[in-house]
Amino acid sequence: MAEMFYEDDADLSVIQGRKVAIIGYGSQGHAHALNLRDSGVQVVVGLRDGSSSAAKAKAEGLTVLSVADAVKQSDVVMILAPDQVQRGLYESEIQPNLKSGDALFFAHGFNIRFGYITAPEGVDVAMVAPKGPGHLVRREYVDGRGVPVLVAVEVDASGKAWDLAISYAAAIGGLRAGGIKTTFTEETETDLFGEQAVLCGGTSQLVMYGFEVLTEAGYQPEVAYFECLHELKLIVDLMIEGGIAKQRWSISDTAEFGDYVSGPRVIDPHVKENMKTILAEIKDGTFAKHFIDDQDAGAPEFKALRDKGAQHPIEKTGKELRGLMSWIKDTDSDYTEGSAA
Numbered sequence: 551m552a553e554m555f556y557e558d559d560a561d562l563s564v565i566q567g568r569k570v571a572i573i574g575y576g577s578q579g580h581a582h583a584l585n586l587r588d589s590g591v592q593v594v595v596g597l598r599d600g601s602s603s604a605a606k607a608k609a610e611g612l613t614v615l616s617v618a619d620a621v622k623q624s625d626v627v628m629i630l631a632p633d634q635v636q637r638g639l640y641e642s643e644i645q646p647n648l649k650s651g652d653a654l655f656f657a658h659g660f661n662i663r664f665g666y667i668t669a670p671e672g673v674d675v676a677m678v679a680p681k682g683p684g685h686l687v688r689r690e691y692v693d694g695r696g697v698p699v700l701v702a703v704e705v706d707a708s709g710k711a712w713d714l715a716i717s718y719a720a721a722i723g724g725l726r727a728g729g730i731k732t733t734f735t736e737e738t739e740t741d742l743f744g745e746q747a748v749l750c751g752g753t754s755q756l757v758m759y760g761f762e763v764l765t766e767a768g769y770q771p772e773v774a775y776f777e778c779l780h781e782l783k784l785i786v787d788l789m790i791e792g793g794i795a796k797q798r799w800s801i802s803d804t805a806e807f808g809d810y811v812s813g814p815r816v817i818d819p820h821v822k823e824n825m826k827t828i829l830a831e832i833k834d835g836t837f838a839k840h841f842i843d844d845q846d847a848g849a850p851e852f853k854a855l856r857d858k859g860a861q862h863p864i865e866k867t868g869k870e871l872r873g874l875m876s877w878i879k880d881t882d883s884d885y886t887e888g889s890a891a
């Protein structure tokens with residue numbers, strides 16, 4: 551069983567005694583900054599010149615500084631800009647302003663794990679990674695709950711990095727749900743694998759193939775959309791509540807029998823072999839290099855793939871149908887401009 555941390559394990563006064571710079575005010579950034587502030591922690595937000603996020607942070611009464619000034623004025627720096635910009639931002643604005651005794655925090659281990667960022671001597675390096683999107687991290691905190699977090703320490707220069715990381719995790723509400731002790735390596739590799747093989751890549755492709763097979767066979771796209779995309783949430787909710795067993799208990803015997811006999815034919819052992827290849831390419835850095843090289847070149851491949859995804863016929867059908875389902879809330883509509891999840 552993994553080692554877990556709960557609120558009783560944390561001393562909130564540790565983080566309350568520090569000054570935290572939150573770099574970036576997007577999905578995670580706004581949630582960390584606001585939850586820390588509401589937990590009695592001194593927070594400043596570091597943003598680039600002309601940042602479109604600055605107004606939102608100021609509207610919350612937060613102090614917004616340049617990234618360099620935020621780092622200078624703080625002794626804990628949480629980097630919550632997108633993974634692909636962290637290395638450049640670190641080299642130009644963050645690293646030159648770090649001093650011995652500071653702590654560098656992350657919500658994902660990518661840049662440390664793949665060597666894009668190396669902290670100077672005397673600086674603690676830790677991670678508090680919520681296992682959910684930032685908007686949920688904030689909403690749960692406000693409602694008196696929390697999103698579970700992974701907690702790791704890569705460099706314990708002060709000898710007190712764990713106390714600090716656990717205190718930070720409590721202050722953003724994560725220990726109300728529970729923190730799992732992990733390492734940067736485990737968090738990074740499993741996070742990338744999960745999103746590529748199952749949660750995002752695997753699921754998106756499964757849904758699109760299902761939709762394609764039905765519509766190419768002449769069935770109505772609206773019906774195909776419900777069967778292959780919309781009902782997925784109902785099934786996943788059952789899995790979250792009671793595992794695959796509860797999902798199978800709730801569905802009809804017809805569906806359950808079909809699950810057993812057809813599931814392993816769709817997702818055949820070949821798929822498991824493909825997943826192992828994906829994992830190997832994550833571990834040896836091939837995926838990280840592919841992503842960062844493309845980003846450094848202005849993201850031509852990323853943008854082309856994003857455009858292609860948006861053209862899939864399932865998106866047009868879905869847009870029309872969701873317009874008829876007034877109970878489906880779509881409040882975070884920034885995604886049409888391509889904001890990452």
Ligand code: NDP
Nearest residue numbers: 574575576577578601602603630631635657658683684891
């Ligand atoms: P976002 O894409 O939401 O971050 C956007 C913020 O970063 C904005 O405030 C933006 O400011 C700022 N930013 C973008 N580019 C730059 C730049 N070049 N220089 C300075 N600031 C910049 O990030 P996420 O919250 O999605 O991710 C942050 C970290 O959290 C990542 O390490 C990610 O892996 C991790 N994480 C994310 C989760 C999520 O649900 N999103 C879940 C768990 C971990 P501007 O307005 O100026 O563009």
Ligand code: MG
Nearest residue numbers: 658741742745
């Ligand atoms: Mg991720």
Ligand code: MG
Nearest residue numbers: 776777781805
């Ligand atoms: Mg059905």
